[in-house]
Amino acid sequence: MIEDNSLNMSGLMKGDERAFQSLFIDYYPLLVSSAMKYVDEQEAAEDIVQDVFVKVWEGRENLQGIDNLSAYLYQMVRFKSFNYLRAEKVRQQATKSFTEELEFFEINEYIENETFRIVMHALEDLPAGSRNVFSRAIQGYSAKEIAEELGIAVETVKKQKQIARRMLKEKLGNLFTLFFSVAC
Amino acid sequence: MNRYKEIPTLLSKVLLGGLSKEEEVRLRAWRGKSVENEHLYHEVIKRGFVEKKCQEVSRVNIVDGYMNVIRKRKQHVRSRRIKRVISIAAGILLPVIVVLLWVGTEEEQQVSEQVARVIRHGELKAELVLADGTKRLLGKEMTDSLFSQQGANIWVQDKGLNYLGDTSVVAEVHYNILRIPRGGEYSITLSDGTVVYMNSESELRYPVKFVGNERKVFLSGEAYFDVTSDKDHPFLVELKKSVVKVLGTSFDIRAYEDEDVVMTTLVRGKVAFLSGDKKVILNPGEQGILDQTGEMEKRGVDTYLYTAWKEGVFAFQQERLEEIMKIVSRWYNVNVFWENESQKEVTFTGKMRRYDDFSKIVTMLEMTGNTEFEIKGNNIFIRER
Numbered sequence: 001m002i003e004d005n006s007l008n009m010s011g012l013m014k015g016d017e018r019a020f021q022s023l024f025i026d027y028y029p030l031l032v033s034s035a036m037k038y039v040d041e042q043e044a045a046e047d048i049v050q051d052v053f054v055k056v057w058e059g060r061e062n063l064q065g066i067d068n069l070s071a072y073l074y075q076m077v078r079f080k081s082f083n084y085l086r087a088e089k090v091r092q093q094a095t096k097s098f099t100e101e102l103e104f105f106e107i108n109e110y111i112e113n114e115t116f117r118i119v120m121h122a123l124e125d126l127p128a129g130s131r132n133v134f135s136r137a138i139q140g141y142s143a144k145e146i147a148e149e150l151g152i153a154v155e156t157v158k159k160q161k162q163i164a165r166r167m168l169k170e171k172l173g174n175l176f177t178l179f180f181s182v183a184c
Numbered sequence: 185m186n187r188y189k190e191i192p193t194l195l196s197k198v199l200l201g202g203l204s205k206e207e208e209v210r211l212r213a214w215r216g217k218s219v220e221n222e223h224l225y226h227e228v229i230k231r232g233f234v235e236k237k238c239q240e241v242s243r244v245n246i247v248d249g250y251m252n253v254i255r256k257r258k259q260h261v262r263s264r265r266i267k268r269v270i271s272i273a274a275g276i277l278l279p280v281i282v283v284l285l286w287v288g289t290e291e292e293q294q295v296s297e298q299v300a301r302v303i304r305h306g307e308l309k310a311e312l313v314l315a316d317g318t319k320r321l322l323g324k325e326m327t328d329s330l331f332s333q334q335g336a337n338i339w340v341q342d343k344g345l346n347y348l349g350d351t352s353v354v355a356e357v358h359y360n361i362l363r364i365p366r367g368g369e370y371s372i373t374l375s376d377g378t379v380v381y382m383n384s385e386s387e388l389r390y391p392v393k394f395v396g397n398e399r400k401v402f403l404s405g406e407a408y409f410d411v412t413s414d415k416d417h418p419f420l421v422e423l424k425k426s427v428v429k430v431l432g433t434s435f436d437i438r439a440y441e442d443e444d445v446v447m448t449t450l451v452r453g454k455v456a457f458l459s460g461d462k463k464v465i466l467n468p469g470e471q472g473i474l475d476q477t478g479e480m481e482k483r484g485v486d487t488y489l490y491t492a493w494k495e496g497v498f499a500f501q502q503e504r505l506e507e508i509m510k511i512v513s514r515w516y517n518v519n520v521f522w523e524n525e526s527q528k529e530v531t532f533t534g535k536m537r538r539y540d541d542f543s544k545i546v547t548m549l550e551m552t553g554n555t556e557f558e559i560k561g562n563n564i565f566i567r568e569r
Contacts, residue, residue: 024249029241029244113237116233116237139232140232
């Protein structure tokens, strides 16, 4: 997976539990909220996503062929959700044929979730001080608002923002090259 | 390759900064393709997007999810083994196989249903947040591994985490967080040898290694502390609005957000329980209580009632059913609904094992009087019989 420095694909394929756990921590909550768009009930959604991870674990040796693991995960969740609905006979329309590709509204959701995930990842790598400041800054809070909330000087907020930007620039630069060398 | 797959990368760069000219062109092209794309773009960059997503995600119990995956993985291995045996036999006796296969799948279904339906008792599980923000999920199945991080090694052992054993000197304080979900318990040995037993729905923030004159940790929820004696370095437990200061001792703190009072129960040694300008000194067998108005008092108690949980026992003496259900529901991770308020006032005395089935707990509680429990999924309805 290209935009993902956290994913240890070769570790996962070899059956490294820690690599599997990182993948789980990274994706589980977002996939559950995605499954809930289909099945409404949280318990069923969690069950579906858990089954997806079991499947990933069992098929770990064959993951090589997948060019984009995150899109693959969303497709699996979609597939299993449809299966569940079919089994439960909750909706008639659920029986319509399943296609691998995501539909329009699903793509939008995929984009939202993935954007959020990448942003959170980038923030995790920042030192705690600038993470606190920057996570608020990207939500549109002004330096003054942040300074008040955290009880620090406006100057400090600005400085921490700069540190964050500098560190992220390096990181995101890498992300860019990786994306093009692998994906295109 | 599908175009949309690169969009999250571009959008995250808009939020974080660092979108190149060339990438901006590509993003513009995508935005121009449809009204929906443009709408989505604004949805993501507007104030509150990250907040909304954070809320969405925080509703999911990740530790429980992982434990279920581990369980399901095991079941699959088992049922696949059965199937393999069957397929070997298939060459020999085809008609018999059909029946066996049918029984085999039947069994598998039953097993997965059980996981979903039966109310499980709590278990050893926790979420550990390291100083750099990475998370680890811990449970019964995952022991004997070692994490290294700046300033400390952490061993994952049979019943908990251990931070002992690293003698390197660190100047800076790094904090870790141990979170126990509903239905969980876990223990941890801090760098000074202090052991903390954590109960369900509780969180402890502590330095990887104690630095300076004080040993300070932060707690919400319930924990039992066995503090290593060290007169030169007092041990402090910070709660939301109060502090417990100790020298070397064993005690229990119960400080849940959804309870009206904070209780500190002393088993051995001596502690000071402080909040604002209020202060009580506790001797063994005494309990300090801080109420919502900030008033503090102390009383003599049977400490066993407040510490039995760490031995795997619920112990109640003339306890109101409402209080009992609060404690029980955290451990079994169930929701309680009161159909008759009067039942909250029913009292119960007795001991129950925490690792018993929930149904057994209910039977014991029902025996004492005319209270009726109805279980629907994870919801418990309580009424007068």
